Amino acid sequence: MPELPEVETVARSLEPQVKRHFIINAESLAPKTVEVGQQLWPLLPGAEIVRIRRRAKLLLIDLATTNGQRLILAFHLKMTGRLFVHPLGFHPHRHTKLVFTLGTSPGGPAESLLFFDDARTFGYCRLMRPEDLPVWPFWNKLGPEPLEHSPEELAEQLSGKKGCIKAALLDQTVIAGIGNIYADESLFRAGIRPEAHCSALSKTRLVRLTNAIQAILQQAIDECGSSIRDYRDAHGNAGAFQNNFNVYGRAGERCKICGALLKSCRVAGRGTVYCSRCQKK
């Protein structure tokens, strides 16, 4: 569920709570959650949290160890991953995968707890050195950030692709950070059918689409993301953008623009909702 706006919101809400804090202890309650980097785990105690940032749907925690080495904790929240800061004494529950004990000096005392919870266990974390990032295939292949390039540049990314436009939007190597919700919402706003072939779309329509992507992602960030059921920011607050959905989750309801019944189908293996009157191939 967390897509670009949700991960951005988590990063923004997490940073003021943990930046310049030190990891006193790092405990993994579910070994599979740490996909890569268990051998670096002993370096975590004493490490300072320098920065929280986002790339695509990844949340990155930049760390400086006691001997000045840099480390990166990369989280993919997938559908149900959450990062929360809790007061000391807060107990892990059945979905808690990682517990970081934090303090404001390297040797303690402990002052707060950072939990990584994940009900569906699709999420993961990788502990890496900075030089490991560019040789991580997933990272290496990520496409451009949709809010850091012009609509024309993003349209160019989509223009040569084979297959349907929704599959291209979900492909993280084409444009990074878009998932099922924002793909459907962007296609609706641009008046394009999800199953339209990229090759059949004019440059004008592709630019209309990339403009829609930018507007929707920015509005979603401004509203702290979309909360369907699981997603919360690092304070536990829900987002508000779900109130603006035109199509996602509204199959069988009326189009807000034309009143037609919204249709659902499967495109690129994902549940897809669209308006057959407002959206053309």
Add this chain to the structure above:
DNA sequence: GTGGCCCTGTGA
């Protein structure tokens, strides 16, 4: 290209 897999909570 599609479909299965990972996994659990939800709702019909």
Add this chain to the structure above:
DNA sequence: TCACAGGGCCAC
């Protein structure tokens, strides 16, 4: 009870 939700990866 069971379909469904879905990001990324993999086999086909």
